[in-house]
Amino acid sequence: MALLTEEQEGMRKLVSDFAQKEIAPKAASYDLTEKFPMDNWVKMADMGLAGLPIPEKYSGAEVDTVSYVVAIEEISKACAATGAVVAIHTSAGIMPIYLFGTEEQKMKYIPDLASGKKIGAFALTEPGAGSDASRVSTTAKLDGNEYVLNGAKCFISNGGVAETYCVFATVDKSKGVKGITGFIVENGTPGFTIGKKEEKMGIRASSTTELIFENCRIPKENLLGKEGEGFKIAMVVLDSARIGIGAQAVGIAQAAYEEALKYSKVREQFGKPISALQAVSFMLADMAIQIEAARHLVYHAAALKDAGLPFGKEAAMAKTFASDTAVKVALDAIQVMGGYGYSREYPVERLLRDAKITQIYEGTNQIQRVVIAGHILK
Incomplete structure (x- = not known):
């Protein structure tokens, strides 16, 4: 786990406890019905999660970017759809106005958005x-x-x-x-x-x-x-939004890994838990390595942003690696769990379906590689 400050770790525990208690139990139902998770949204807004990186002046929580991505990761671990709602709302719904709007526009629109009264x-x-x-x-x-x-x-x-x-x-x-x-x-x-x-x-x-x-x-x-500034605005906003999508992908991957790990310890074959089989234990080890690497890339991009340093290349790298990791880990989790992984009785089949979009939105991973290449070939 990446090293966090006391405040950032407090954010993780707060959001994790809430997400596992209030959001995770309903994730399968929301997936099945395709109903927008408005009750999740209302509860998250009450907790101040609708405007985490936004200054208190505009009704936000004024936390740093690392704390924000920690929250997105934990929400997405519980329900990727709910994580997407928060990430898009914050990174792409509020940020264009906060970064490029007039003071009058900020005062008119951001307080209702950052408080969660509006999406x-x-x-x-x-x-x-x-x-x-x-x-x-x-x-x-x-x-x-x-x-x-x-x-x-x-x-x-x-x-x-x-x-x-x-x-x-x-x-x-x-x-x-x-x-x-x-x-x-x-x-x-x-x-x-x-x-x-x-x-x-x-x-x-x-x-x-x-x-x-x-x-x-x-x-x-x-x-x-x-x-004429719209393209520039969009590109700046997408740089930041990619960090949030990277965090969403890490949350999805972590959820899939934990399901596979838990299952491997109780499922017995050949007289012992399958986790004791090298073929399975090595898969779990690779999943853990990939998730930790993805998490460090995401947190590093967030820390660069907090430090006021260029982060476009790192955001693209984080989004690409984390989303590729989410898909691979979800696939491997299904493999570890066999037929049960392919069944809706367990959440990993949903996690695989959820993971795929992280390779596509906020710029496909092919476009991310164009962005990265542009930075390294300057």
């Missing part, structure tokens, strides 16, 4: 703009004191349950990435509707939807940053 979301991906975010085709045209948005977004985490969306559109397609601009859009704005809800392989309780904009008028004061 936030981040809307960049489109049917034709996934890994290549520069191909955003949703348009924003200035008309008097309002911007008029037209277009559609897809695969938006927290879609349909969020009240505040950070949306990216182009004000001038001929300018490419320099035309992409950020906006704050409130749910209920005329012309803004929620499209289909995705039926997903994993994190099924997390709401993922389309967003549709048809002559959606938003006030000029909802411009996030300046015109």
Whole structure:
């Protein structure tokens, strides 16, 4: 286990105790029903977990990034879908406003988000703009004191349950990435509707939807940053969000490993627990090594951010390694448990389904390698 300060270790124990008592027992049910975990959200908000890294001035808990990722790890260990809700809300729903919003925007939006009264979301991906975010085709045209948005977004985490969306559109397609601009859009704005809800392989309780904009008028004061700064805003936000996804992946991997370890000690074959078999014990040892390495990468990226040092490369490395580890560990956990691992009676089949998305969202692992290569080849 990575070395934590007394405060950070206190955060781990607080969130772990809560998550195992309140969240974990309901994870299978939420996965089966695909129902958004609103009761989990309300309880987490009451504990101050909806705005952990946000200053107290804006109703946040004002903890460091390491403490934040510790919390995401423990929540995700109990329920990856609930972990996704918190991570997306905080890293991508609040952070664009906190980092690039005006003081008026911060005071208007962040207190309700950081206190958990409202949920936030981040809307960049489109049917034709996934890994290549520069191909955003949703348009924003200035008309008097309002911007008029037209277009559609897809695969938006927290879609349909969020009240505040950070949306990216182009004000001038001929300018490419320099035309992409950020906006704050409130749910209920005329012309803004929620499209289909995705039926997903994993994190099924997390709401993922389309967003549709048809002559959606938003006030000029909802411009996030300046015109043309949207791509930069999105890339900065994604750097931070990748640390949270890395933490989610570590939590999933830890949960799968613990299930396999526990099972290996009670399942007997050939007259002894299967944990005594070298083939199994070596698998468990490799799982433990990979998880610890992933955790150190995630915490290191978080510590760099806390120190005010560059962390983009390390965040991409952490997200890539941790998500690859989550998938491999979940697969190996199923193998250790055999037929029981493949059955819904045990959680590891769900953990494998949940793990897969961590290799995809906030930039696929192939894109992470592009980012990493860009840093090391400078």
